[in-house]
Amino acid sequence: MEFILYLLLILVFTKVAGDLSVRIGQPAVLGKLLVGILLGPAVLGWIENGSFIHELSEIGVLLLMFIAGLETDLEQLRKNWKSAFAVAIGGIILPFIGGYSSAIAFGFTSSYALFFAVLFCATSVSISVQVLKEMNQLNSREGTTILGAAVVDDVLVVILLAFIMSVLGQGSDVSIGLLIGKKVLFFVIIILAGMFAVPKVMNWLAPLKVTEAVISAALIVCFGFAYFAEWMQMAGIIGAFAAGIAVSQTTFKHEVEKKVEPIAYAVFVPVFFVSIGLNVSFEGIGEQLGLLVTITIMAIVTKLVGGWIGARLTGFDKKSALAIGSGMISRGEVALIIAATGLQSGLLMPEYFTSVVIMVIITTLVTPPLLKILFNSKDKDQAAVSEKAVNL
Numbered sequence: 087m088e089f090i091l092y093l094l095l096i097l098v099f100t101k102v103a104g105d106l107s108v109r110i111g112q113p114a115v116l117g118k119l120l121v122g123i124l125l126g127p128a129v130l131g132w133i134e135n136g137s138f139i140h141e142l143s144e145i146g147v148l149l150l151m152f153i154a155g156l157e158t159d160l161e162q163l164r165k166n167w168k169s170a171f172a173v174a175i176g177g178i179i180l181p182f183i184g185g186y187s188s189a190i191a192f193g194f195t196s197s198y199a200l201f202f203a204v205l206f207c208a209t210s211v212s213i214s215v216q217v218l219k220e221m222n223q224l225n226s227r228e229g230t231t232i233l234g235a236a237v238v239d240d241v242l243v244v245i246l247l248a249f250i251m252s253v254l255g256q257g258s259d260v261s262i263g264l265l266i267g268k269k270v271l272f273f274v275i276i277i278l279a280g281m282f283a284v285p286k287v288m289n290w291l292a293p294l295k296v297t298e299a300v301i302s303a304a305l306i307v308c309f310g311f312a313y314f315a316e317w318m319q320m321a322g323i324i325g326a327f328a329a330g331i332a333v334s335q336t337t338f339k340h341e342v343e344k345k346v347e348p349i350a351y352a353v354f355v356p357v358f359f360v361s362i363g364l365n366v367s368f369e370g371i372g373e374q375l376g377l378l379v380t381i382t383i384m385a386i387v388t389k390l391v392g393g394w395i396g397a398r399l400t401g402f403d404k405k406s407a408l409a410i411g412s413g414m415i416s417r418g419e420v421a422l423i424i425a426a427t428g429l430q431s432g433l434l435m436p437e438y439f440t441s442v443v444i445m446v447i448i449t450t451l452v453t454p455p456l457l458k459i460l461f462n463s464k465d466k467d468q469a470a471v472s473e474k475a476v477n478l
Contacts, residue, residue, distance in 0.1 A: 089138045100356040113454040115216045122363020135364035146358030147212050148326040149350035152308040154215045155330020156343050159225040169400035170234025176396030177414045181206035184388035201433035207243045210418025211236040217457045232413035272318040280332030288336050304333050304342040365443050374441045382445045389415045409460040416453040417446040
């Protein structure tokens with residue numbers, strides 16, 4: 087019955103913490119992330135990050151990205167594909183250089199430094215998605231650019247990781263050509279399935295004489311796409327996001343959107359937010375404080391500047407570019423998965439794992455308030471310009 091207590095604690099604390107965050111002018115997600123640190127081994131130790139929490143959080147992040155896909159303006163996404171690509175490239179080149187140079191500066195060998203570089207390149211926009219939703223910015227030009235850049239970033243980072251592991255990993259025989267081929271095949275199949283198969287599946291399952299047939303059909307599409315993405319060595323969240331876009335093009339969009347949010351936000355998404363904080367442990371961190379501070383600052387600055395440069399080169403003004411760069415900072419669950427992979431393959435030394443995890447958590451924590459500040463500043467500037475135009 088321990089898992090029931092875990093759920094009770096998570097639901098009570100996330101709702102209260104989310105409310106407090108909003109009251110002090112911060113996104114609700116910030117409070118929910120801090121709850122994981124508070125309830126986890128870092129502070130109170132009331133909740134352990136076991137398989138139950140992990141599995142529920144996996145469902146949570148898939149539903150979160152599925153909802154993001156549902157609410158994405160596909161036309162806006164098409165218009166901003168060049169910006170998304172440029173932001174993704176900028177958000178890989180600078181972090182790669184920053185991660186490698188930081189590791190070398192602390193005496194790491196080239197092999198370990200290369201893995202650090204790849205780790206720095208990771209991006210998880212699941213947290214950014216939630217903040218953008220709260221601020222009604224998910225379908226803005228900046229919001230769709232962040233989402234598009236995250237998809238490109240995910241593909242490039244997986245290829246980079248596979249390359250590093252094939253050259254340096256212990257017992258790894260990854261074929262880079264095969265991996266790239268899988269990525270291309272994944273997008274071809276997912277686009278064709280979204281255009282032709284998903285509408286037929288929805289139209290076939292929705293009329294069934296069973297309870298909540300429409301939302302069940304949508305979840306079948308969501309989890310089917312997510313499983314296919316994982317099978318093709320892509321992140322499941324990319325599959326879930328693609329599923330959301332596909333379902334949004336059907337006549338069932340509004341009904342699915344209305345019914346999936348209560349399912350997601352009642353249990354699964356709060357567990358996902360808390361699970362991130364549960365990875366924090368401060369044991370032995372004092373000995374690596376210099377490393378932790380350096381890699382954290384480098385991780386934040388390189389993603390922010392890299393995304394900013396990519397956005398500026400494709401026509402965004404300075405504040406919009408800064409908002410886009412801030413949306414790419416969070417490393418989230420993607421970097422945690424890469425760190426665990428590095429640990430298993432011998433590319434990340436066990437004694438540095440805790441520092442890496444804390445760096446990932448800090449990048450995730452700074453993203454929500456930074457996004458809110460920058461988007462609010464951008465909106466105020468636009469309002470001032472509009473008011474000036476009216477007065478003229």
